[in-house]
Amino acid sequence: MLLFTPGPTPVPQNVRNAMSDETMHHRTPEFEAIFEKTRKHLFNLFKSDEVLMLASSGTGAMEAAVINLCHNTLLNVNSGKFGERFGKIAIAHGLKNVEIKNEWDTPVSVEAVVEAVRNNSSIDAIAVQISESAGGLRHPVEAIAKAVKEINPNIMIIADGITAVGVEKIDITNIDCLIAGSQKALMLPPGLAILGLSNASIEKIGKGKGYYFNLATEIKSQRKNTTAWTAATTLTIGLLEILETIEKKGGLDKLYAQTATRAEAVISSLQAIGLHVYPKTPALSMTTIDDENASQIRKILKTDFDVNVAGGQDHLEGKIFRINQMGLIAPYEIAWVVNSIEHALSKLGRRAYDGTANKVFNEIYFKADKK
Numbered sequence: 001m002l003l004f005t006p007g008p009t010p011v012p013q014n015v016r017n018a019m020s021d022e023t024m025h026h027r028t029p030e031f032e033a034i035f036e037k038t039r040k041h042l043f044n045l046f047k048s049d050e051v052l053m054l055a056s057s058g059t060g061a062m063e064a065a066v067i068n069l070c071h072n073t074l075l076n077v078n079s080g081k082f083g084e085r086f087g088k089i090a091i092a093h094g095l096k097n098v099e100i101k102n103e104w105d106t107p108v109s110v111e112a113v114v115e116a117v118r119n120n121s122s123i124d125a126i127a128v129q130i131s132e133s134a135g136g137l138r139h140p141v142e143a144i145a146k147a148v149k150e151i152n153p154n155i156m157i158i159a160d161g162i163t164a165v166g167v168e169k170i171d172i173t174n175i176d177c178l179i180a181g182s183q184k185a186l187m188l189p190p191g192l193a194i195l196g197l198s199n200a201s202i203e204k205i206g207k208g209k210g211y212y213f214n215l216a217t218e219i220k221s222q223r224k225n226t227t228a229w230t231a232a233t234t235l236t237i238g239l240l241e242i243l244e245t246i247e248k249k250g251g252l253d254k255l256y257a258q259t260a261t262r263a264e265a266v267i268s269s270l271q272a273i274g275l276h277v278y279p280k281t282p283a284l285s286m287t288t289i290d291d292e293n294a295s296q297i298r299k300i301l302k303t304d305f306d307v308n309v310a311g312g313q314d315h316l317e318g319k320i321f322r323i324n325q326m327g328l329i330a331p332y333e334i335a336w337v338v339n340s341i342e343h344a345l346s347k348l349g350r351r352a353y354d355g356t357a358n359k360v361f362n363e364i365y366f367k368a369d370k371k
């Protein structure tokens with residue numbers, strides 16, 4: 001079965017092998033050496049002033065960011081389930097919360113954020129997804145961050161990059177906290193979250209907040225290549241392996257270029273067979289199609305073609321399907337996915353199969369390859 005859900009993503013064989021060794025003790029020079037190497041790779045990936053690895057799923061890093069970087073009012077952008085989550089975290093911790101809500105296909109506008117910030121001087125942090133996975137949407141985070149910092153540089157910008165870090169180059173000039181998770185673009189099992197922090201955010205963290213997710217405690221430990229609590233040793237070993245693999249396969253820029261080309265080729269191939277892209281500003285992490293036959297298409301893909309793509313949640317259940325674009329993906333696998341979707345449409349009696357999807361995919365993907 002080809003796993004083409006936008007998280008979890010498949011774990012490459014060499015990474016699974018690397019994680020299959022005996023469990024290592026985390027307070028040893030051997031593990032500290034692995035931790036140090038992994039940190040170096042992460043600095044290259046995040047380009048931030050500090051990086052922290054947390055033994056938790058992505059939501060843990062979202063919570064850590066909110067409690068440590070927001071002391072008063074959090075402005076969160078809700079164009080989907082993950083954006084909504086930031087607001088829920090703030091409320092759960094007794095923080096004040098302002099939310100900008102849009103339909104799941106609609107990105108927040110820079111103007112709306114600027115207006116909200118001007119209208120409420122108690123906002124001291126903004127949380128927004130770079131790629132909102134609920135509908136496969138790209139928010140204009142860099143432009144938002146720039147505009148907000150021009151109004152008040154002390155407002156912390158928390159960017160959820162769980163389906164963006166490792167997908168595309170992110171300009172972190174005005175971002176204080178960038179979040180990644182292991183099971184999306186980093187091609188690992190779930191359970192590890194990573195934060196990239198600015199020096200300004202470290203200043204605001206001060207002594208930190210919370211206990212398990214107190215980032216001051218983690219900064220102190222991780223600068224010494226250890227963790228405050230038991231490290232996710234096996235996942236850290238896997239992370240080092242995947243980051244080394246990316247380097248061996250040509251580095252991050254090549255990965256970003258391949259991802260962008262693949263996403264473009266998939267969108268064009270599916271549009272060519274009459275399908276409609278759901279988000280107004282598609283993220284590169286996934287291709288989201290809205291379709292009245294979404295459930296049937298997913299079922300045919302799974303039973304007849306061994307392809308597993310994700311559906312939608314809440315009000316989009318049965319209305320969309322989402323195809324992963326994150327990670328090192330073999331072109332023959334994604335070519336099979338678009339071909340299978342064309343077959344599914346033919347099985348549903350919507351369109352006679354003529355190989356258009358693969359033709360368009362190949363034209364775009366392989367022409368770009370020759371550049």
Ligand SMILES: *Cc1c(COP(=O)(O)O)cnc(C)c1O
Binds near residue numbers: 060
């Ligand atoms: C998956 C995801 C999360 C949540 O991560 P968990 O690992 O499930 O806690 C948060 N934000 C985005 C954009 C995601 O895609």
